[in-house]
Structures are given as structure tokens and as C-alpha cells.
Amino acid sequence: MTEMLASARQQRILDALREREQVRVTSLAAELGVSEMTVRRDLNALAERGALVKVHGGATLDAAPTSSEPGFTHKLALESGEKQAIAQAAVKLIKPGMSIALNSGTTTYALASQCTGIKDLTVVTNSPRIAEIFYAAANPSQNIILTGGIRTVSDALVGPLALSALGQLHVDVLFLGVHGMTSEDGFTTPNMLEAQTNQAFIRAAARQIIVADHTKWGVTGLCQIAPLSQVDALITGTRLDGEAKVLLRQALDTLILA
Amino acid sequence: MTEMLASARQQRILDALREREQVRVTSLAAELGVSEMTVRRDLNALAERGALVKVHGGATLDAAPTSSEPGFTHKLALESGEKQAIAQAAVKLIKPGMSIALNSGTTTYALASQCTGIKDLTVVTNSPRIAEIFYAAANPSQNIILTGGIRTVSDALVGPLALSALGQLHVDVLFLGVHGMTSEDGFTTPNMLEAQTNQAFIRAAARQIIVADHTKWGVTGLCQIAPLSQVDALITGTRLDGEAKVLLRQALDTLILA
DNA sequence: TGCCTTCTGATAGAATTTGATCGAAATTGT
DNA sequence: ACAATTTCGATCAAATTCTATCAGAAGGCA
Structure with missing residues (x-):
């Protein structure tokens, strides 16, 4: 041989x-x-x-079973009628010439895909996928800023670089997706680094608007991003339970039911 | 016969x-x-x-055993045998545990796709597409850092955020793709913002290695990144013309012909 | 024919690869 | 815990392969 x-x-x-x-x-x-x-x-x-x-x-072989990450499918964000409705309500608040920020999340992803046509828009995001939506649309009047950092499994760039970047920026409106919200614990997320980054988002924005479907109510994640009262508005679905509406109206300036 | x-x-x-x-x-x-x-x-x-x-x-035909892994190989950068050979020569210089930086470019893209298996690797890049290669590979021992900034048409994140991020980082080795190189003008690129970012890459790295196929020799882009002498090594193809080899050997510590 | 360029073959020294051996390290069985 | 067995890594020698260089052969051109 x-x-x-x-x-x-x-x-x-x-x-x-x-x-x-x-x-x-x-x-x-x-x-x-x-x-x-x-x-x-x-x-x-x-x-x-x-x-x-x-x-x-x-x-x-490198074992690395890569514990089934929940992932982030294109469909997941866009199939949900409630998320679409929330995104539609949110996009009405965005005017040409504004600067907005979007953190990583399925609801903000849905919002982003409705924003590609808005003229003279500046978008700050820590989500490579959201940035990709705008890159693909290639609207020459838009300005897309990616914060940088290390990516979490939920497609959020976090860590010192993300914080440093957000510390240098100021936007008119932040649309923030969250994992949970309760009266006592405020807005929460399961990932500590994302919570930290989201806090930086809040500091970087003149107005803060939470976008969250009704299933987020009553859920508490590991780490608090902010108490309810620290943000200006919440956009959520109409199916939100009655008691929650009362509590949220007390804590927030504006509650929008889409 | x-x-x-x-x-x-x-x-x-x-x-x-x-x-x-x-x-x-x-x-x-x-x-x-x-x-x-x-x-x-x-x-x-x-x-x-x-x-x-x-x-x-x-x-x-294609000696890289790692490239036999089915999956995310974007033909555009990977079809060129010379780029593959350069990437293959470059990957030999990367050891587990190192930190490397990759700027945006097709040669560095080819290199990145051969690096997904290296253990304990930290990668700094300003290219969302290169980052995506590593995200898709999901090697849990790897650490991928995206610089942030505004994206150019050639998929490079540039601008103040990118500079600020690179100013905070230090890596062992930089692999830098360029658009042109000549004896008089050094390494150049057609985009001024990318040139600025690439300079920041050079400052952030202990060793600088240029990766460029032979067609880049004799080309001068709009903006200089660095003179030839400012980098430590160049990896290029064997087709490089003889006079260029002489000039490069004079200006550089190391010239690797792949 | 004479000269030049290009291609081919030969040779030698450098570099790479391989196999064998041996002591060190790890695994297994008691 | 201890010893037997297996496996690992370092080192050396042999074989193979590579590069560089020189000399000859083939073909083009005046």
C-alpha cells in the first residue's frame, strides 16, 4: 500500500x-x-x-453540547400579533430626524423592521441582528450605530465596551425590551450584564419607553434594570390584566395599550 | 512518448x-x-x-482540514486559493489562549473561518460578518469582542466608538487586511475612516501582521494606514513579484510567502 | 550560425517527517 | 495506597522532501 x-x-x-x-x-x-x-x-x-x-x-471532538440556546428566530419576533401591534404603536412616536435607541429583544426587533423607511433616523443599538436589518435596508439617510461589546446568547452586546459606548451617546428616545415587570421589582432581565447595559441605555436617552407584551407582567428576572417609575412610558398589549393596568398607570406617566 | x-x-x-x-x-x-x-x-x-x-x-485541492466542516463558508472570500493559503499560513501563528484582532476584509474573513476551532481564543474585530462567523460556531471557550461604531459599505465598524473601543483594548497579534501596498506609500485603504480605525488596530496590538494577496502590491489607496516599516510581518502569496520581495524584505522583519 | 530566453535536469545542503527508544506521567486494578 | 500497565513527551537517527543554484537542452530570432 x-x-x-x-x-x-x-x-x-x-x-x-x-x-x-x-x-x-x-x-x-x-x-x-x-x-x-x-x-x-x-x-x-x-x-x-x-x-x-x-x-x-x-x-x-470538542464536546461543547452548547445547551440549546433559546435562540432568536426571525419568525418568533414577527409572528406574534401582539408584538407587531406594539411595534406599530411605537413606530408612530418616531419622527424623521430623530435619534432612537433599541436594545436587544424580540419586540425591539419587530420595531426595527418597521423603521427602515424613516428618513434621517439615527439608531443606536446593541443588537447585531437589529443592526443587520438596517444594513440590509441600506437607507442612505439613516445612521446606524452599533455599540460594540461581547455578545450574549440573546444577541445583546454587553460589557465594558457597550457601557463605554453608551456613555458617549445621547438619543431622543429609547425603546427598551424587558423580560419581566412587576410592581415591586420593576423591569428585570435574567442576565446581569444585559441589565447593566440596559441601565446605560436608560441614562443615554432623554425619554424611555418600555416595549413589552402582556406576558411579561408578573415575571421577575434575576436582575433589576429600573423601577417602574424611572421610565416615561410603557407600550404593551390590550390583554394586560386589569389590576396591572391600574398599578402601571400609577407608576408611569404614559401607558399605551396597542 | x-x-x-x-x-x-x-x-x-x-x-x-x-x-x-x-x-x-x-x-x-x-x-x-x-x-x-x-x-x-x-x-x-x-x-x-x-x-x-x-x-x-x-x-x-483544499488542504485546510478545518474547512471540511460543513457549514457557514461564504464562497466569496473562500474561493480564492491564494487567500486560503494566506489564511492557512496565518492560522499557524495563532495558539490557544491568545488574543487576536481582525479588521474587516475578505482575507481576514477567510482567516476567521479557520479560527473557530481554536480554544481559549479572544478575538477583537470591527466586522459584524466576521463576528457572525464566530457567533455561529458558538465555541464556548472563545471570547468575541465587536468594537462598535458605524458600518461602512465594506462591513467595517468605524468612527469615534470604534476608536474608543480599540483604545481600551490590547491584543497579542493583529491580522490586518489592506487594499494596497507600495514601497513609498506603505499600506493604504480607500476609506479614510477605515484608515483611522486600522491605525487604532495597530496601536492596540503588540504584533502587527498584514495579510494581503499579491494583487495588492503596487496599489495605492486614498489614505495611508502605516508605512511598511511600522508593522512586524506580512503574509502574502508566492506570486508576488521579485522586486517587491526584495523591497519588502528590507522594510519588514518577516515576510511570509504562503 | 550565433546569441538569447526559457525550460528541464542534476546536485547539494537545509528542512521536514518519521520511527524507535526511554524515562516520566497517568490510568487501572487490587 | 501501591504496583502494574498503559500512555505520553522528549530526543536522536534515518529517510524523505524541499529549496536554491548551476549547467545543459530546446526553441526563437537576427
């Missing part, structure tokens, strides 16, 4: 790995007809490039 | 390559009835054109 090129041998190791999840040095040496030392060197080379992970006796 | 034209011989090498995926110098020399030296020269010529990638002992 003719000898095999080193690169081909490494390719076969990866193929075997994908098929078997796990390979042993001894069996690879036998299968490939080379010494164990050579197999070890190949595994080292591949591991150095991150193509596999070495374990005692062989190698395995 | 009548002798064969050089071009016909190279064509037969390509045919054999398409059929077998891999060819070795010794067997080609025997099959074609020429010396190994001639085969090597043919392989070099074909590699310069990007038609194949040389490996020890022979050549392959």
Missing part, C-alpha cells in the same frame, strides 16, 4: 473522529499504518488548531 | 488532483515522465495561481 500524505492522514483522523466521536491512538496507528508516535504528533497538530481535543489514550 | 508542453502537463496535474484529491510529487514525476524538480516547479506555479495548495510531499 502506497504511503499517505501527512495532510491526508490528518484528514482521515478527523473523518474517523466525526464518525466515532472518539478515537484511540493505538487503533489509529493500526488503521493508518503508521507508528503511534506519528499519530500523537498528528493529534497534537490538530489539537493545536482546535480541530479536536486530546484525551488520555486518544482524542475526541 | 512525445514530450509534453508545460501547460498541458500542469493541466494533467490538475486533472489528477480533481480525481484523487491528493497528488504526490514522486508519483506525478513517474506518471508524467519528468523529474521531480519539474513537478515541484509546476506545483509552485499552480499554487501561485491559487489552483491548488501545496502540502509536504505533494499538493491538495
Whole structure:
């Protein structure tokens, strides 16, 4: 049997790995007809490039089960009638020439996809996906600013860079999506870094408008973004429960039911 | 057997390559009835054109074992053999645990798509599309930092936010794609804001490595990023003309021909 | 024919790859 | 916890491959 090129041998190791999840040095040496030392060197080379992970006796694919991230599907945001209604109510508040901010979230995503036609709009967002909507629309009169930072699983850029960026910016209106809201705990989110970033959003905006469907009421996330009274308005769905309406009207200047 | 034209011989090498995926110098020399030296020269010529990638002992169509992973490979940047070879040479310089920076560009994009498997890698980039490669790969040991800013048509985030972000960061190695390079004008780009951002990239990195295919030599863009001497190394294709090699070897510590 | 350019082959030294060996380290069984 | 077994990494020598360089062969042109 003719000898095999080193690169081909490494390719076969990866193929075997994908098929078997796990390979042993001894069996690879036998299968490939080379010494164990050579197999070890190949595994080292591949591991150095991150193509596999070495374990005692062989190698395995980078386990990384990547716990099913809830994700963020295009549909999810746009299929919901309530989110669409909220977005429609919100977009009426946006006029040409304004500057707005949108944090990452499915409701703000729905709002963004209704804003691409507005002239002379400046948009600040920490969501690459929301930014992508505007990039794709390529409206030359619009100015899209992405905050930078590290991305969370829910597509939000957070961390020092995001905070630093938001500290340098001021917008007319912020539309903020949240994960939960209650009378006692205010607006909350499950991610501490996102909460911090959202607080920076609030400081950067002259007016704060929360956009949240009715299912968010009564939910408390890990970390508070702000008490109810700290924002100017809330846009939510008509299905919101009656008691909640009363409590929200007390705490907020404006409650819009879409 | 009548002798064969050089071009016909190279064509037969390509045919054999398409059929077998891999060819070795010794067997080609025997099959074609020429010396190994001639085969090597043919392989070099074909590699310069990007038609194949040389490996020890022979050549392959696409030697990057990592690129065999099915998935998110945007053809546009990845189809060029020369860019692939440059990316392949560059990725060898990246070790697990390092922090790297990638500016926006097709060559850095090709490099990024070969880096998704490297463990404990921190990546700073101003390209949403490069960031997206890493987001999609979702390697939990990797840390992806997007600089923020305003996006140019060439997918680069620029402006005050980008500069501010890069001013706060320090990475081990920068891989910088450029639009042009000449002896007199150094590395250049047609966009002034990108030039400014790229300068910030250079300041943020302990080592600067330019990645550019041979077509960039002799081209001068609107705005200078840096003189040749300001960077540590250049990775380019072997097709680079001889005089350029001399000039670059004078100006740079390291010239890598991939 | 004589000269020049291009291609090819040969050679030598450098670089890479491979296999073997051996002590160190890790795993397993008791 | 201890010993036996297996596996790992470092090192050296051999083999293979690569690059650089020189010399000869083939073809074009005056």
C-alpha cells in the first residue's frame, strides 16, 4: 500500500473522529499504518488548531453540547400579533430626524423592521441582528450605530465596551425590551450584564419607553434594570390584566395599550 | 512518448488532483515522465495561481482540514486559493489562549473561518460578518469582542466608538487586511475612516501582521494606514513579484510567502 | 550560425517527517 | 495506597522532501 500524505492522514483522523466521536491512538496507528508516535504528533497538530481535543489514550471532538440556546428566530419576533401591534404603536412616536435607541429583544426587533423607511433616523443599538436589518435596508439617510461589546446568547452586546459606548451617546428616545415587570421589582432581565447595559441605555436617552407584551407582567428576572417609575412610558398589549393596568398607570406617566 | 508542453502537463496535474484529491510529487514525476524538480516547479506555479495548495510531499485541492466542516463558508472570500493559503499560513501563528484582532476584509474573513476551532481564543474585530462567523460556531471557550461604531459599505465598524473601543483594548497579534501596498506609500485603504480605525488596530496590538494577496502590491489607496516599516510581518502569496520581495524584505522583519 | 530566453535536469545542503527508544506521567486494578 | 500497565513527551537517527543554484537542452530570432 502506497504511503499517505501527512495532510491526508490528518484528514482521515478527523473523518474517523466525526464518525466515532472518539478515537484511540493505538487503533489509529493500526488503521493508518503508521507508528503511534506519528499519530500523537498528528493529534497534537490538530489539537493545536482546535480541530479536536486530546484525551488520555486518544482524542475526541470538542464536546461543547452548547445547551440549546433559546435562540432568536426571525419568525418568533414577527409572528406574534401582539408584538407587531406594539411595534406599530411605537413606530408612530418616531419622527424623521430623530435619534432612537433599541436594545436587544424580540419586540425591539419587530420595531426595527418597521423603521427602515424613516428618513434621517439615527439608531443606536446593541443588537447585531437589529443592526443587520438596517444594513440590509441600506437607507442612505439613516445612521446606524452599533455599540460594540461581547455578545450574549440573546444577541445583546454587553460589557465594558457597550457601557463605554453608551456613555458617549445621547438619543431622543429609547425603546427598551424587558423580560419581566412587576410592581415591586420593576423591569428585570435574567442576565446581569444585559441589565447593566440596559441601565446605560436608560441614562443615554432623554425619554424611555418600555416595549413589552402582556406576558411579561408578573415575571421577575434575576436582575433589576429600573423601577417602574424611572421610565416615561410603557407600550404593551390590550390583554394586560386589569389590576396591572391600574398599578402601571400609577407608576408611569404614559401607558399605551396597542 | 512525445514530450509534453508545460501547460498541458500542469493541466494533467490538475486533472489528477480533481480525481484523487491528493497528488504526490514522486508519483506525478513517474506518471508524467519528468523529474521531480519539474513537478515541484509546476506545483509552485499552480499554487501561485491559487489552483491548488501545496502540502509536504505533494499538493491538495483544499488542504485546510478545518474547512471540511460543513457549514457557514461564504464562497466569496473562500474561493480564492491564494487567500486560503494566506489564511492557512496565518492560522499557524495563532495558539490557544491568545488574543487576536481582525479588521474587516475578505482575507481576514477567510482567516476567521479557520479560527473557530481554536480554544481559549479572544478575538477583537470591527466586522459584524466576521463576528457572525464566530457567533455561529458558538465555541464556548472563545471570547468575541465587536468594537462598535458605524458600518461602512465594506462591513467595517468605524468612527469615534470604534476608536474608543480599540483604545481600551490590547491584543497579542493583529491580522490586518489592506487594499494596497507600495514601497513609498506603505499600506493604504480607500476609506479614510477605515484608515483611522486600522491605525487604532495597530496601536492596540503588540504584533502587527498584514495579510494581503499579491494583487495588492503596487496599489495605492486614498489614505495611508502605516508605512511598511511600522508593522512586524506580512503574509502574502508566492506570486508576488521579485522586486517587491526584495523591497519588502528590507522594510519588514518577516515576510511570509504562503 | 550565433546569441538569447526559457525550460528541464542534476546536485547539494537545509528542512521536514518519521520511527524507535526511554524515562516520566497517568490510568487501572487490587 | 501501591504496583502494574498503559500512555505520553522528549530526543536522536534515518529517510524523505524541499529549496536554491548551476549547467545543459530546446526553441526563437537576427
